[in-house]
Amino acid sequence: MGNLPKLPRPTEMAHRLLSERIQKGDTVIDATVGNGYDTLFLSNCVGENGCVIGFDLQAVAIEKTRERTGNRPNVILHHSGHETLDNFVAAPVAAITFNLGYLPGGDKYLITGKASTLTALQKSVTLLKAGGLLTVVAYIGHEGGPEEGEAVSDWASSLDQDNFSVARYEFQNQKNSPPFLLAIEKRP
Amino acid sequence: MGNLPKLPRPTEMAHRLLSERIQKGDTVIDATVGNGYDTLFLSNCVGENGCVIGFDLQAVAIEKTRERTGNRPNVILHHSGHETLDNFVAAPVAAITFNLGYLPGGDKYLITGKASTLTALQKSVTLLKAGGLLTVVAYIGHEGGPEEGEAVSDWASSLDQDNFSVARYEFQNQKNSPPFLLAIEKRP
Numbered sequence: 001m002g003n004l005p006k007l008p009r010p011t012e013m014a015h016r017l018l019s020e021r022i023q024k025g026d027t028v029i030d031a032t033v034g035n036g037y038d039t040l041f042l043s044n045c046v047g048e049n050g051c052v053i054g055f056d057l058q059a060v061a062i063e064k065t066r067e068r069t070g071n072r073p074n075v076i077l078h079h080s081g082h083e084t085l086d087n088f089v090a091a092p093v094a095a096i097t098f099n100l101g102y103l104p105g106g107d108k109y110l111i112t113g114k115a116s117t118l119t120a121l122q123k124s125v126t127l128l129k130a131g132g133l134l135t136v137v138a139y140i141g142h143e144g145g146p147e148e149g150e151a152v153s154d155w156a157s158s159l160d161q162d163n164f165s166v167a168r169y170e171f172q173n174q175k176n177s178p179p180f181l182l183a184i185e186k187r188p
Numbered sequence: 189m190g191n192l193p194k195l196p197r198p199t200e201m202a203h204r205l206l207s208e209r210i211q212k213g214d215t216v217i218d219a220t221v222g223n224g225y226d227t228l229f230l231s232n233c234v235g236e237n238g239c240v241i242g243f244d245l246q247a248v249a250i251e252k253t254r255e256r257t258g259n260r261p262n263v264i265l266h267h268s269g270h271e272t273l274d275n276f277v278a279a280p281v282a283a284i285t286f287n288l289g290y291l292p293g294g295d296k297y298l299i300t301g302k303a304s305t306l307t308a309l310q311k312s313v314t315l316l317k318a319g320g321l322l323t324v325v326a327y328i329g330h331e332g333g334p335e336e337g338e339a340v341s342d343w344a345s346s347l348d349q350d351n352f353s354v355a356r357y358e359f360q361n362q363k364n365s366p367p368f369l370l371a372i373e374k375r376p
Contacts, residue, residue, distance in 0.1 A: 007205065007321075007355045007373050017195065133195075159361050166361040167195045172370075173347050173354040182360075185195050 010181035011099075013169045014135040017183050018095055019045055021133045026094035029127070030054040031082035031120055032112065035104060036065030038097050043075050050074055053089055057081040058110060061103055082112070082120035085127070092129030100148060101139030101179075114148045118155055125164065131188040141177040149180065156182050163187055198369035199287075201357050202323040205371050206283055207233055209321045214282035217315070218242040219270035219308055220300065223292055224253030226285050231263050238262055241277055245269040246298060249291055270300070270308035273315070280317030288336060289327030289367075302336045306343055313352065319376040329365040337368065344370050351375055 008016065022028060024047035030039045033054040042052045054077045056062050062079045069075045078088055082098065098121070102111045124134050136156075140149035156166045164187065170180035196204065210216060212235040218227045221242040230240045242265045244250050250267045257263045266276055270286065286309070290299045312322050324344075328337035344354045352375065358368035 007353050007371055153360070157361050161361050161363065164361060165195050165359060167357065168360045169355065169357045171353060172341070172356045173345050173349050173352060175349065183195055 007171075009171075010137050010169055010179050014097065014137055014181050014183065015041055018042070018097065018133060018135060021131075022046060022050075022095050025049040027051045027053070027089075027091070028095040029085060029089060029093050029097070029124070031085060031096055031098045031124065032056060032100070033065040033077065034061050034099055036061075036068035038099065039065050039075060039077075040069050042095070042097065043069055043072050046074060048074055051076065053085075053093075054078065055080055055082050055085055055088075058103055058106065060106060081116055083116040083123070085120060086123045089127060092132070093127055094129060094132050096124045096128060096132075096134045098124075098134075098136040099139070100136065100152065101145060102142055111142060111144055112148065113144075114151045117148060118151060121152065121155060125159070125184065125186065128186045130186055132186050134184040134186075136182040136184070137179050138182070139179045141179075145177065152182070153180075156184060159184065195359075197359075198325050198357055198367050202285065202325055202369050202371065203229055206230070206285065206321060206323060209319075210234060210283050213237045215239045215241070215277075215279070216283040217273060217277060217281050217285070217312070219273060219284055219286045219312065220244060220288070221253040221265065222249050222287055224249075224256035226287065227253050227263060227265075228257050230283070230285065231257055231260050234262060236262055239264065241273075241281075242266065243268055243270050243273055243276075246291060246294065248294060269304055271304040271311070273308060274311045277315060280320070281315055282317060282320050284312045284316060284320075284322045286312075286322075286324040287327070288324065288340065289333060290330055299330060299332055300336065301332075302339045305336060306339060309340065309343060313347070313372065313374065316374045318374055320374050322372040322374075324370040324372070325367050326370070327367045329367075333365070340370065341368075344372060347372065
């Protein structure tokens with residue numbers, strides 16, 4: 001009884017879906033590195049011949065992620081907002097991850113914003129290779145969170161079903177505005 | 189590229205969540221056996237020392253499920269509606285599955301109904317053991333489907349978050365009313 005699994009949280013579900021999709025040697029993007037947990041996870045997924053390209057607008061996030069990933073050579077970090085990712089990456093990538101909200105442990109007023117997030121997402125689906133996966137975990141408990149979450153959800157719903165599959169996963173009986181996951185697959 | 193996985197459909201996601209939860213020797217319930225696919229899956233999960241107790245209102249479903257599971261001794265089928273499950277099962281069970289809608293390949297006008305489904309679900313969360321998992325895949329593309337789906341979703345949302353976790357998984361950019369999955373965990 002004591003070791004029964006719990007239902008996966010959206011972040012854990014994102015990792016499950018990414019880990020079955022990403023192959024060793026792939027190039028992937030962490031659009032919002034934050035504290036670097038996803039960056040480290042992605043670095044393990046792609047292996048030493050792969051590459052993780054990470055972005056964050058906050059210098060402290062870049063610093064924490066550099067610490068967490070121990071300066072691995074397969075991680076390249078850019079101190080730049082997610083909406084600039086196409087300035088640094090041109091070739092199609094296997095996966096892209098977003099965590100929307102504020103930096104855990106950081107300044108709650110420094111949040112990802114609706115407009116730049118939508119720009120970044122639109123650029124991301126273009127950058128994604130066929131068969132690639134984009135995951136978005138949207139935290140919506142903070143001020144501005146619900147608006148950003150709704151805009152992202154509306155944008156994802158509008159993606160043409162002939163070219164993209166959009167799956168959504170979330171807890172639905174929690175009263176504290178839990179995050180939701182969107183997993184967007186570009187059809188091969 | 190050719191072997192890349194696709195995002196799991198709700199039925200596949202239900203199987204994933206069930207298979208990590210169910211242990212050999214467990215007793216589980218298939219509340220709506222239909223064509224027997226879930227029954228067979230559950231029979232494999234619980235193993236020869238476990239037990240699957242299956243229900244269906246339609247004789248043809250019981251027959252098809254008996255064929256599909258090859259009269260396995262760990263499968264017990266009752267030709268009776270899902271709302272009667274507590275007449276046949278008294279002890280707590282590890283998992284319960286529902287597929288709501290009509291029998292694929294059967295009569296489209298013989299559908300699970302909102303009232304009996306809600307009765308069956310309420311009885312199910314009582315029968316579930318602590319740490320157990322209830323999954324509901326709701327097909328809503330048929331007449332009466334959206335109403336049943338909404339009622340089930342509302343019911344699940346109302347479950348007390350101190351005692352139950354309710355996760356929801358679905359495709360959200362499809363125009364043909366795709367099914368959704370509810371995974372309901374009774375907290376240990």
